[in-house]
Amino acid sequence: MSDTSAEVAVDVTGGGAHNAEAMSHSGPAMKIAGYAAMVVVFLVVALPLYWILVTSFKQQQDIYTQPAEWWPKHFTTTPYHAATTQIAFWDYVRNSVIITAILSVTKIVLGVISAYALAMLRFPGRGLLFVVIIAALMVPNQITVISNYALVSQMGWRNTYQGIIIPLAGVAFGTFLMRNQFLSLPGEIIESARMDGAGPLKMLWRVVLPMSWPTLIAFSIITVVNEWNEYLWPFLMSDDQRTGTLPIGLTFLQNNDGTSQWAPIMAGTVLAMLPVLILFLALQRHMIKGLTAGAVKG
Amino acid sequence: MASVYFDGATRLHKGNTKPSVDSVTLDIEDGEFLVLVGPSGCGKSTTLRMLAGLEPVDAGRILIDGHDQKGVRPRDRDVAMVFQSYALYPNMSAEENMAFALRNGGMSKAEARQRVHEAAEILELSPLLGRKPGQMSGGQRQRVAMGRAIVRNPKVFCMDEPLSNLDAKLRVSTRAQIAALQRRLGVTTVYVTHDQTEAMTMGHRVAVLKDGVLQQVDTPEVLYDHPVNTFVAGFIGSPAINLIDAKVHDGRAEFFGATTPLERDRIGDAASVTIGVRPESWTVADALDKNGVALKVDLVESLGAEVFIYGSPEMDEEAKRITVRTDKKHRPAVGDIVRVTPVADEVHVFDASSGERL
Ligand SMILES: Nc1ncnc2c1ncn2[C@@H]1O[C@H](COP(=O)(O)OP(=O)(O)O)[C@@H](O)[C@H]1O
Numbered sequence: 145m146s147d148t149s150a151e152v153a154v155d156v157t158g159g160g161a162h163n164a165e166a167m168s169h170s171g172p173a174m175k176i177a178g179y180a181a182m183v184v185v186f187l188v189v190a191l192p193l194y195w196i197l198v199t200s201f202k203q204q205q206d207i208y209t210q211p212a213e214w215w216p217k218h219f220t221t222t223p224y225h226a227a228t229t230q231i232a233f234w235d236y237v238r239n240s241v242i243i244t245a246i247l248s249v250t251k252i253v254l255g256v257i258s259a260y261a262l263a264m265l266r267f268p269g270r271g272l273l274f275v276v277i278i279a280a281l282m283v284p285n286q287i288t289v290i291s292n293y294a295l296v297s298q299m300g301w302r303n304t305y306q307g308i309i310i311p312l313a314g315v316a317f318g319t320f321l322m323r324n325q326f327l328s329l330p331g332e333i334i335e336s337a338r339m340d341g342a343g344p345l346k347m348l349w350r351v352v353l354p355m356s357w358p359t360l361i362a363f364s365i366i367t368v369v370n371e372w373n374e375y376l377w378p379f380l381m382s383d384d385q386r387t388g389t390l391p392i393g394l395t396f397l398q399n400n401d402g403t404s405q406w407a408p409i410m411a412g413t414v415l416a417m418l419p420v421l422i423l424f425l426a427l428q429r430h431m432i433k434g435l436t437a438g439a440v441k442g
Numbered sequence: 443m444a445s446v447y448f449d450g451a452t453r454l455h456k457g458n459t460k461p462s463v464d465s466v467t468l469d470i471e472d473g474e475f476l477v478l479v480g481p482s483g484c485g486k487s488t489t490l491r492m493l494a495g496l497e498p499v500d501a502g503r504i505l506i507d508g509h510d511q512k513g514v515r516p517r518d519r520d521v522a523m524v525f526q527s528y529a530l531y532p533n534m535s536a537e538e539n540m541a542f543a544l545r546n547g548g549m550s551k552a553e554a555r556q557r558v559h560e561a562a563e564i565l566e567l568s569p570l571l572g573r574k575p576g577q578m579s580g581g582q583r584q585r586v587a588m589g590r591a592i593v594r595n596p597k598v599f600c601m602d603e604p605l606s607n608l609d610a611k612l613r614v615s616t617r618a619q620i621a622a623l624q625r626r627l628g629v630t631t632v633y634v635t636h637d638q639t640e641a642m643t644m645g646h647r648v649a650v651l652k653d654g655v656l657q658q659v660d661t662p663e664v665l666y667d668h669p670v671n672t673f674v675a676g677f678i679g680s681p682a683i684n685l686i687d688a689k690v691h692d693g694r695a696e697f698f699g700a701t702t703p704l705e706r707d708r709i710g711d712a713a714s715v716t717i718g719v720r721p722e723s724w725t726v727a728d729a730l731d732k733n734g735v736a737l738k739v740d741l742v743e744s745l746g747a748e749v750f751i752y753g754s755p756e757m758d759e760e761a762k763r764i765t766v767r768t769d770k771k772h773r774p775a776v777g778d779i780v781r782v783t784p785v786a787d788e789v790h791v792f793d794a795s796s797g798e799r800l
């Protein structure tokens with residue numbers, strides 16, 4: 145999780161622009177190397193995606209043919225029908241939406257508020273608290289899974305939403321990211337708002353957040369994608385479509401009659417990908433920098 | 443409107459051994475325009491920020507209208523600040539920027555709008571009220587920052603180098619506008635700058651700060667004519683005063699072969715003094731006058747009406763260059779030897795070691 149998050153975060157804070165600039169200043173060799181790297185990355189990312197998409201339109205007998213079929217010979221939408229009917233697909237979608245929505249909102253709100261407190265308020269133990277939060281980031285959640293499982297199932301929370309949601313609602317990453325964002329804002333604007341009589345909430349809502357949208361949106365997208373794709377914990381917590389999320393549902397597709405029916409699984413995967421893809425495309429143009437333009441320079 | 447009184451105000455930043463502002467005592471009258479001037483890092487901003495409540499006062503007090511401001515929050519001090527960076531809210535239009543404080547203070551939308559439009563009228567910002575800071579030029583942003591301060595109609599204006607981000611021409615015109623605006627509004631103003639020209643032209647009085655210590659507070663004329671020490675003498679005036687180490691002999695100061703009379707009761711029995719001679723306090727003498735300093739001309743700067751000659755004393759080529767102002771009738775060429783004598787009653791005399799005025 146932290147890997148992808150860190151990458152996106154770095155990009156958002158303007159790394160992209162610098163790279164582009166650096167490239168235009170260097171020789172043709174660098175340029176070629178740059179394009180080559182881009183092609184490699186594109187293939188690594190795009191090929192599997194393409195394969196998933198193509199497979200989801202194939203008939204079962206065409207999937208294992210040699211040599212590989214790069215375009216479905218017998219184009220069919222049956223796998224989509226199978227994916228949405230063989231399992232309680234819409235139940236899983238509902239669970240995914242509910243769990244992702246609650247978790248994302250909780251994480252974003254808690255992340256912003258805790259980061260705001262850490263960045264703007266002076267209170268004893270502030271530094272220590274931040275170190276504790278960083279430390280929490282360093283603990284892989286696979287380590288805490290066993291004790292969490294014991295605790296949550298003891299409380300009888302298996303197959304409940306709260307059993308899935310509450311243990312996942314920690315926000316160390318968001319706190320860390322947003323705190324650094326808030327600290328990077330020009331101090332004189334914050335002081336100006338203090339002199340203008342803005343209380344803490346008004347300061348957050350009218351002054352601090354409007355200058356932080358790109359980071360906040362990146363953080364939100366990361367959070368939504370992570371929660372939507374979360375597998376291990378929901379898998380441990382739910383047995384069926386009562387609380388299972390889409391990724392869990394897709395595994396039931398795999399096991400339905402003993403053999404792996406790859407076409408419906410791929411179809412299900414495509415359907416599961418669509419919402420986050422749309423969300424990303426809708427929000428990415430807001431992730432540009434430059435919101436502080438004109439604030440503190442003459 | 444209010445008076446401001448710094449009573450031994452001191453600020454020691456964490457981790458420093460020397461106070462950034464050291465026991466500053468300063469009485470600012472109601473409606474006065476006080477300019478706080480000094481080189482970069484001398485504690486001007488810190489002094490202003492203490493007044494605004496953005497920095498604590500570690501020792502001493504700051505009174506506004508006779509009330510100790512200790513523990514009073516910035517928002518409750520009724521002080522408006524114009525920051526060096528302007529610190530405009532980038533997401534708000536000029537109008538919203540100016541109305542922000544008013545609305546936070548509970549003023550109705552209509553009344554805030556009225557006040558903002560009045561201020562915009564004064565500052566010639568009316569056509570720009572809908573624009574965001576990113577869509578404005580530096581000068582326009584500066585005026586919005588001013589507008590944000592004046593709509594509040596505060597007791598005190600604090601301005602921290604508000605002109606330093608403008609180009610030279612705009613700076614000159616804005617300088618005059620700010621001074622005129624202050625006269626019109628009559629709000630007590632503390633104006634910080636490192637530019638001695640701004641200090642000399644804008645304020646009623648000028649306070650000169652060095653290393654956090656207040657050196658002298660007085661009108662521009664007094665600072666110029668009676669600087670209390672070599673620092674103030676050197677800081678005020680452009681081109682700078684010539685400070686020359688001189689031996690005292692027989693009631694006269696001797697330097698580079700020239701002499702100038704000293705008042706005996708002022709210098710006591712000092713063996714040497716530092717004399718200060720402003721560029722315009724020299725007269726170009728007859729080439730044979732042995733009382734003059736022979737200068738080898740290094741540079742001639744002609745500004746039309748006046749001419750500045752920069753030259754090294756022939757007797758000591760290593761010594762600091764001496765600046766002399768003459769009129770266009772005396773225009774030597776580079777390499778010429780010019781004899782100059784100080785006008786005796788315009789010579790400033792300072793203690794050679796402490797730099798204090800004698
Ligand atoms: N937050 C701070 N922490 C430590 N030292 C500071 C801080 N702010 C200012 N100083 C010190 O105080 C001195 C005065 O700073 P400042 O008031 O900003 O100077 P000026 O505005 O005259 O250029 C400087 O020497 C600076 O190093």
Ligand SMILES: [Mg+2]
Pocket residue numbers: 486487488602
């Ligand atoms: Mg400063």
